Amino acid sequence: xxxxxxxxxxxxxAFFLLYWFLFRNNLRWQNLSLLFASYLFYYLMDSRFxxxxxxxxxxxxxxxxxxxxxxxxxxxxxxxxxxVIIGLGQLIYFKYxxxxxxxxxxxLNKLGLHADVHLLxxxxxxxxxxxxxxxxxxxxxxxxxxxNAVDDWCVFFTYVGFFPAIIAGPxxxxxxxxxxxxxxxxxxxxxSVDAIKQIGWGLFKKVVxxxxxxxxxxxxxxxxxxxxxSTLLLISFLYSIQLYAxxxxxSDMAIGISRLLGLKIxxxxxxxxxxxxxxxxxxxxxxxxxQWLTEYLFTPLTxxxxxxxxxxxxxxxxxxxxxxxxxxxxKWTYGAFGLIHAIYFIPLIITGKVNKNKKITHGxxxxxxxxxxxxxxxxxxVNIAFIFFRADNLxxxxxxxxxxxxxxxxxxxDWSSKHSLGFLVMFIVIEWLGRDHQYGLAKIGGSWxxxxxxxxxYFIFWVIFFFAGSNQNFIYVQF
Numbered sequence: 001x002x003x004x005x006x007x008x009x010x011x012x013x014a015f016f017l018l019y020w021f022l023f024r025n026n027l028r029w030q031n032l033s034l035l036f037a038s039y040l041f042y043y044l045m046d047s048r049f050x051x052x053x054x055x056x057x058x059x060x061x062x063x064x065x066x067x068x069x070x071x072x073x074x075x076x077x078x079x080x081x082x083x084v085i086i087g088l089g090q091l092i093y094f095k096y097x098x099x100x101x102x103x104x105x106x107x108l109n110k111l112g113l114h115a116d117v118h119l120l121x122x123x124x125x126x127x128x129x130x131x132x133x134x135x136x137x138x139x140x141x142x143x144x145x146x147x148n149a150v151d152d153w154c155v156f157f158t159y160v161g162f163f164p165a166i167i168a169g170p171x172x173x174x175x176x177x178x179x180x181x182x183x184x185x186x187x188x189x190x191x192s193v194d195a196i197k198q199i200g201w202g203l204f205k206k207v208v209x210x211x212x213x214x215x216x217x218x219x220x221x222x223x224x225x226x227x228x229x230s231t232l233l234l235i236s237f238l239y240s241i242q243l244y245a246x247x248x249x250x251s252d253m254a255i256g257i258s259r260l261l262g263l264k265i266x267x268x269x270x271x272x273x274x275x276x277x278x279x280x281x282x283x284x285x286x287x288x289x290x291q292w293l294t295e296y297l298f299t300p301l302t303x304x305x306x307x308x309x310x311x312x313x314x315x316x317x318x319x320x321x322x323x324x325x326x327x328x329x330x331k332w333t334y335g336a337f338g339l340i341h342a343i344y345f346i347p348l349i350i351t352g353k354v355n356k357n358k359k360i361t362h363g364x365x366x367x368x369x370x371x372x373x374x375x376x377x378x379x380x381x382v383n384i385a386f387i388f389f390r391a392d393n394l395x396x397x398x399x400x401x402x403x404x405x406x407x408x409x410x411x412x413x414d415w416s417s418k419h420s421l422g423f424l425v426m427f428i429v430i431e432w433l434g435r436d437h438q439y440g441l442a443k444i445g446g447s448w449x450x451x452x453x454x455x456x457x458y459f460i461f462w463v464i465f466f467f468a469g470s471n472q473n474f475i476y477v478q479f
């Protein structure tokens with residue numbers, strides 16, 4: 001029951017009516033209904049791990065209260081560490097246990113020591129990477145005195161299982177969502193209309209752009225050995241756009257759905273492909289993960305390594321990005337993805353430009369030649385890393401790049417979906433024109449005559465219904 005499905009539309013419409021018309025004057029019942037809807041949504045998505053989600057919520061709700069009640073900081077740290085160990089232990093088991101066994105076995109065989117170890121049939125629980133980070137951040141914040149422990153179990157359980165963000169984020173920090181769940185919410189008609197527009201734009205990105213590009217990118221990546229260099233380069237570019245349209249489309253829908261419920265969740269993308277260096281790219285890409293790791297991993301590491309100067313900063317960057325890579329899953333290609341981005345940071349650190357935020361002047365129709373070059377070069381560098389992100393293994397990634405670097409790079413590329421070029425151009429133009437706002441379509445047409453503006457909106461929805469691709473699943477659901 002994904003956001004881009006008819007069953008979800010029916011589910012949410014029914015819940016929306018109950019939430020606002022039956023429970024709008026009772027915060028307790030509103031939260032209880034939201035919790036029930038979240039668990040029903042999770043159950044319909046994957047019934048096998050609902051009890052695990054509830055168990056995690058219960059254990060960490062109690063741990064949070066015990067941490068807050070502890071008098072000594074040493075005891076607070078002990079209890080918080082227990083919660084962190086439980087959370088990371090689950091991730092290690094579900095996401096990495098087989099990976100460790102397989103890698104260890106391969107290593108032994110390469111040393112001439114025969115090992116034949118059978119892997120376990122482990123299924124990854126839906127959304128475990130996202131809600132585990134939410135819980136860990138919550139416990140650490142209580143330990144550090146940044147927030148108070150939640151006394152209402154319903155509020156905490158809803159925070160952990162909140163259905164718009166449970167399967168692919170954003171990773172909301174407790175100080176963002178929990179206070180909103182603790183106070184009464186009023187229906188805002190104007191904001192709800194804009195939220196529907198944001199959902200529509202997210203849906204357009206997902207079903208028109210990402211899903212249609214998937215048909216080409218999957219076919220070429222699967223048979224990359226038989227493609228010329230120019231086709232491989234073009235498809236790698238299109239995959240980067242597909243990944244962005246898919247994930248940011250999900251995020252726009254999650255944010256829009258939350259707004260319809262009177263709740264504001266974390267913005268996850270800020271037009272990353274208009275970034276002018278890789279540091280700026282990571283301040284704009286999967287922002288909730290980047291911000292989470294910055295606060296709970298990168299900043300503590302920079303403090304620990306501060307006596308090492310720039311070398312310490314580089315070490316912290318490498319640890320942070322390898323963590324980002326392997327957070328996505330137990331594959332060496334994900335580790336390589338993180339490592340490549342860490343390498344990109346080295347010249348920025350050496351030149352002292354890592355914290356400089358180059359922003360294109362507000363309101364400019366076109367970038368300057370320097371800005372345009374920076375945008376293209378950053379996109380190219382990021383695109384190389386995304387080849388590893390998409391590849392099934394390291395051999396495939398290096399083979400794909402080797403194919404790009406062949407003499408056939410100068411041949412005419414083969415792209416069978418040229419009919420979707422117009423939608424792709426429209427998507428990029430709207431994102432560019434809307435780059436200073438919450439989402440691409442937010443202010444487009446605001447000054448147009450009403451009949452033209454609404455005609456444009458109806459055109460977008462018409463395209464969604466008649467040109468949607470066949471793939472429904474979201475890429476980041478698997479993480």
